[in-house]
Amino acid sequence: MEVDHLYHLGLTKQGDNLEKDFGDVRFICTGGAAHRMYTYALMMKEELRIDGDLIDLSADGHRFSMYKVGPVIFINHGMGVPSLSILLHELFKLVAYAKCKDVVFFRLGTCGGLGKAPGTVIVSKRCVDNQCRSTFRIVKLGKEINMEATLDQELANNLINYASANHPDIPIEPGCTMTTDDFYEGQARCDGAFCDFTREQASIYLNEIAAKGVTNIEMEATCFAAMCTKARVKCAIVNVILVDRLEGDQVRVDKETYNNFQVRPFTIISNYIKSIINS
């Protein structure tokens, strides 16, 4: 397309000089909340000793918040698959128009764990949908299509090995991540506004999927894996556990612990990125 408006990013192929502004991007880090991505970008600026203020480069779109720190972009994807899918379509177009080379995508998220202590970091080796299938289901022209939701095994292993060697204080494990389309009933929580099953049924279900190998539950992994695979870009998913779902529904870590936990995926990814930049 000669003219292309990346509507939700608030950027235009024609009006903006995408190659000049984004051509050097090599890593894209994304996660749910805009505030967390801003915090990560601030910390990365310190780590890479880059001066200048952070500017929200997608402010015109009023949907996402995007910050660029040297060769690294931080941008929030909102909550859930539909919001993420919009972001990925427009980011893939952005890196193509900007002629970026070999960009690696990371999701840095929070999640519920299954039999894992809060604070544990899970690097996804596999992901499954809410019915334990290793696929991402999308409806196109009224027909269901199942896309393979595979992840780069080498990159996942590299991240785990890197973190184990350099950050022994952070508990980290490979895992199988389940993606759901809802945080409450969709994740077997009984503490929503309504719930059609008992706490006992929820507990049986959560133990069943844990026995099948599911280590953690969040709301984006299958879409992230499937769309990155289709676009032929490397990607990794690194989530920190905020609550052990075999123990309860509510996230009840205090602010200090929360801040300590949520920085863990960043610590691993940012140092891994630095090791590549400096190699």
Next chain:
Amino acid sequence: MEVDHLYHLGLTKQGDNLEKDFGDVRFICTGGAAHRMYTYALMMKEELRIDGDLIDLSADGHRFSMYKVGPVIFINHGMGVPSLSILLHELFKLVAYAKCKDVVFFRLGTCGGLGKAPGTVIVSKRCVDNQCRSTFRIVKLGKEINMEATLDQELANNLINYASANHPDIPIEPGCTMTTDDFYEGQARCDGAFCDFTREQASIYLNEIAAKGVTNIEMEATCFAAMCTKARVKCAIVNVILVDRLEGDQVRVDKETYNNFQVRPFTIISNYIKSIINS
């Protein structure tokens, strides 16, 4: 529950005085972008001649932006069903804990139209999913459940009659709204990062669903209708069309036209609310 943390709203049943702070709420207006909800709240403050600064009441949650203007709340729901479902669970709990009475929920959104001029406002009388079923599909404990996604016919008629009588400059129609889980291929767009169908196949599909009565396409209606029905709260969905999808994929209205269009659902809902408050 004695202790309940409305995690994504950043409010707690215990720590906050929800009855004092929210007990007078009668109307909740929600839509995708935080920026648009803030603009609406500012305008409502003018309309109701209420003093004081707007404060984001869900700032602690870092997920949504919530503003209260007298008996009216404005809060964004992000993009897509999963994000909306989280918001509705926590809002339903909030209004229950605050002992609000007969709260009415409105979605004020933007959408693509089918054979309708940009700027047309559609009040949904029906909504359907991406396979033209009048239901909202959710997976609970691994099993698919279909919830009825019905809308209050009287409220929809009242809004249309009120707007037709008082805002003859705004084109408004009843409609059947389709909800999808993606903005690009999921809405038969060919302008995403990739596309597995031809423009001709997309055109045939869009004409087929238009022939079945679908007037507009967006990403939240079925969930909004189904969850409000289940919670036994009245709701209405009012979307303004930004692009006629039988004519093209891209949203290309200029900024002035966009601002003119996006205020239309607000004009109708805010004046309808005022007419009820003053009656």
